[in-house]
Amino acid sequence: xxxxxxxxxxxxxxxxxxxxxxxxxxxxxxxxxxxxxxxxxxxxxxxxxxxxxxxxxxxxxxxxxxxxxxxxxxxxxxxxxxxxxxxxxxxxxxxxxxxxxxxxxxxxxxxxxxxxxxxxxxxxxxxxxxxxxxxxxxxxxxxxxxxxxxxxxxxxxxxxxxxxxxxxxxxxxxxxxxxxxxxxxxxxxxxxxxxxxxxxxxxxxxxxxxxxxxxxxxxxxxxxxxxxxxxxxxxxxxxxxxxxxxxxxxxxxxxxxxxxxxxxxxxxxxxxxxxxxxxxxxxxxxxxxxxxxxxxxxxxxxxxxxxxxxxxxxxxxxxxxxxxxxxxxxxxxxxxxxxxxxxxxxxxxxxxxxxxxxxxxxxxxxxxxxxxxxxxxxxxxxxxxxxxxxxxxxxxxxxxxxxxxxxxxxxxxxxxxxxxxxxxxxxxxxxxxxxxxxxxxxxxxxxxxxxx
Numbered sequence: 359x360x361x362x363x364x365x366x367x368x369x370x371x372x373x374x375x376x377x378x379x380x381x382x383x384x385x386x387x388x389x390x391x392x393x394x395x396x397x398x399x400x401x402x403x404x405x406x407x408x409x410x411x412x413x414x415x416x417x418x419x420x421x422x423x424x425x426x427x428x429x430x431x432x433x434x435x436x437x438x439x440x441x442x443x444x445x446x447x448x449x450x451x452x453x454x455x456x457x458x459x460x461x462x463x464x465x466x467x468x469x470x471x472x473x474x475x476x477x478x479x480x481x482x483x484x485x486x487x488x489x490x491x492x493x494x495x496x497x498x499x500x501x502x503x504x505x506x507x508x509x510x511x512x513x514x515x516x517x518x519x520x521x522x523x524x525x526x527x528x529x530x531x532x533x534x535x536x537x538x539x540x541x542x543x544x545x546x547x548x549x550x551x552x553x554x555x556x557x558x559x560x561x562x563x564x565x566x567x568x569x570x571x572x573x574x575x576x577x578x579x580x581x582x583x584x585x586x587x588x589x590x591x592x593x594x595x596x597x598x599x600x601x602x603x604x605x606x607x608x609x610x611x612x613x614x615x616x617x618x619x620x621x622x623x624x625x626x627x628x629x630x631x632x633x634x635x636x637x638x639x640x641x642x643x644x645x646x647x648x649x650x651x652x653x654x655x656x657x658x659x660x661x662x663x664x665x666x667x668x669x670x671x672x673x674x675x676x677x678x679x680x681x682x683x684x685x686x687x688x689x690x691x692x693x694x695x696x697x698x699x700x701x702x703x704x705x706x707x708x709x710x711x712x713x714x715x716x717x718x719x720x721x722x723x724x725x726x727x728x729x730x731x732x733x734x735x736x737x738x739x740x741x742x743x744x745x746x747x748x749x750x751x752x753x754x755x756x757x758x759x760x761x762x763x764x765x766x767x768x769x770x771x772x773x774x775x776x777x778x779x780x781x782x783x784x785x786x787x788x789x790x791x792x793x794x795x796x797x798x799x800x801x802x803x804x805x806x807x808x809x810x
Contacts, residue, residue, distance in 0.1 A: 367392040431469035440614015452579040453595030468498035478523040482533025496628030527568040549581035601717035618658035636663040649736030653728030654767035661770035668732035669711040684714030700756035724761035726752035745777035760784040
């Protein structure tokens with residue numbers, strides 16, 4: 359059979375296919391994102407014949423597989439994976455260059471290998487000597503990890519099929535190429551073809567697969583969006599290169615929670631787990647400073663106490679500034695409007711700066727009242743009483759709304775020695791009895807009157 363080719367166009371934003379070039383993508387609405395790639399007609403026929411061999415079955419006739427989790431010595435990694443790996447699980451990891459993706463996965467494979475799980479580390483970017491040097495630096499060279507520096511997909515899949523490893527890491531997916539594709543490595547067609555074949559092989563041979571992906575300047579994993587739909591879990595490695603902390607955040611997980619995070623600290627020996635992140639985000643000199651308060655945030659099942667700083671100064675220009683570091687500026691605008699209407703805090707002609715310390719990004723609505731308290735404290739130059747922590751969501755009418763996981767947050771505050779814990783009154787319905795130092799508040803006016 360002669361191998362014929364045809365040309366298709368693929369949207370680089372969402373992976374939408376079209377037989378001809380389009381200015382605007384019908385799927386995601388992006389403009390000028392269609393790129394040309396060639397598709398082999400022989401490959402299409404091969405895919406159809408493979409699909410014809412499967413038959414539908416009843417759900418009750420399907421036998422459940424072993425759900426035992428494969429755990430490593432890195433508890434923070436196991437946390438974001440939902441308690442560990444499952445056989446045949448595929449994971450996509452993205453992050454900025456130099457954030458520590460390769461370092462983390464090399465250490466992870468070393469721990470897995472020492473526990474008896476056969477591992478393979480495929481690198482298309484580094485030489486074996488470079489990998490050995492990094493492994494020695496982070497003390498990951500004790501395990502007998504198999505390192506394969508190869509870019510050819512056929513060679514990689516051939517070794518996997520012959521040796522049956524339990525865990526495979528591809529670093530990175532953009533550097534692996536399939537000979538059947540005419541485009542260069544890293545192109546849309548190559549990434550889609552390589553990812554599809556590796557994921558299919560992982561499901562067929564029942565091994566765990568990690569795909570490390572490059573990110574675009576906007577912070578999204580490079581390549582077609584459909585790759586994120588194909589894998590079982592998507593993890594993002596976040597952090598500021600000027601801060602020592604790194605956060606491994608779950609974006610998608612078919613076998614676990616999507617709200618979990620793992621905390622790591624970058625050191626000379628590589629990435630080190632952070633067992634108690636609250637002590638890293640709290641400043642010992644927080645007491646006695648106006649505009650500073652503590653909130654009890656909840657990331658998945660983990661409570662974290664974080665310091666929130668606010669600075670309110672009279673504006674010297676026509677348009678007052680609104681500047682946030684680690685906090686949503688739209689949420690800040692909402693809180694400012696509520697404070698203006700609820701307690702008459704005339705802040706519209708002042709510059710406002712909000713900072714979440716430690717480089718953390720705050721998305722938990724339970725931090726709203728802590729931001730509000732910090733703003734009032736800075737505006738009126740009044741110091742918040744010591745050993746206070748705040749947790750609650752601010753509504754548009756000034757009410758303080760209930761938040762989830764209140765028991766976990768309160769227990770973390772008590773463990774760290776806080777004497778006054780302000781929580782929403784609507785959370786009082788909980789059957790758990792809390793100590794007397796837990797103070798329930800119903801609206802922002804009551805809260806401000808109790809502390810200022």
